[in-house]
Amino acid sequence: MERPGYKIVLLLLISISLNIRASDKSDIYASYVNNNMSGWQKIIDRMEAAKVKNNDYLLELVNYQYGYIAWCIGNKRNDEAKKYLLLAEKNVGLLEKVKKNLSMVNSYRAAFYGYKIGLNKLTAPFLGPKSMACAKLALEIDKENPFAYVQYANIQFYMPSVFGGSKKVAVTFYLKALELMEKNEIREDWNYLSLLIVIAQSYSYLDDFQASAGYLEKILKIEPEFGYVKNELYPQVLNKMKK
Numbered sequence: 001m002e003r004p005g006y007k008i009v010l011l012l013l014i015s016i017s018l019n020i021r022a023s024d025k026s027d028i029y030a031s032y033v034n035n036n037m038s039g040w041q042k043i044i045d046r047m048e049a050a051k052v053k054n055n056d057y058l059l060e061l062v063n064y065q066y067g068y069i070a071w072c073i074g075n076k077r078n079d080e081a082k083k084y085l086l087l088a089e090k091n092v093g094l095l096e097k098v099k100k101n102l103s104m105v106n107s108y109r110a111a112f113y114g115y116k117i118g119l120n121k122l123t124a125p126f127l128g129p130k131s132m133a134c135a136k137l138a139l140e141i142d143k144e145n146p147f148a149y150v151q152y153a154n155i156q157f158y159m160p161s162v163f164g165g166s167k168k169v170a171v172t173f174y175l176k177a178l179e180l181m182e183k184n185e186i187r188e189d190w191n192y193l194s195l196l197i198v199i200a201q202s203y204s205y206l207d208d209f210q211a212s213a214g215y216l217e218k219i220l221k222i223e224p225e226f227g228y229v230k231n232e233l234y235p236q237v238l239n240k241m242k243k
Contacts, residue, residue: 028064032190033226040068055100062091062108073118085115103142110134110151131155149177174199209241
């Protein structure tokens with residue numbers, strides 16, 4: 001007969017694990033809103049150092065690594081980006097090995113090929129098609145995966161038009177991702193705010209400043225003190241609308 005005390009201990013351990021993960025999500029979200037990337041880095045370093053990582057834990061960690069790598073590339077911290085890209089690819093490989101959420105696995109593969117192109121533009125002819133193939137496979141596996149639509153949209157946005165890229169097409173896929181994402185839990189999800197920013201910036205690039213402002217206002221209703229949006233993106237779009 002199983003001892004009642006064992007069940008209580010097990011439930012406590014599960015509860016503690018869930019609370020830690022909830023805390024990580026909240027802390028990553030706060031780091032994103034407050035541009036505290038050193039805090040973000042500490043979280044992924046601690047998570048990476050954990051001796052036991054189940055599949056859900058790895059998926060969460062890869063998402064945070066994905067966001068941090070993008071920030072590193074955007075801020076010309078290429079050596080740091082390469083370091084975390086290696087770790088993220090290793091974790092995706094572990095998920096792929098056990099066939100855990102292959103739509104997400106291929107979405108991250110698509111993104112990571114894109115990061116490698118960002119780090120070395122000369123790799124685009126070779127890695128671009130691989131990125132596209134992974135994004136398409138991610139969508140084939142799960143047509144309800146918003147993250148897969150984001151990656152396909154990113155490829156469309158950054159691919160030169162002579163090779164089939166289209167920023168207008170990209171926006172349609174970003175909007176599809178948003179529609180799907182909003183069907184799920186989006187509270188304190190940095191991916192949601194990031195997608196709204198990307199949509200706003202895409203509309204701005206297409207000179208639809210009114211649409212861009214609308215999405216930025218949507219962000220500010222959620223996070224009124226989001227500095228990057230409040231102090232940079234939104235004033236820039238308002239100035240463009242005046243011109």
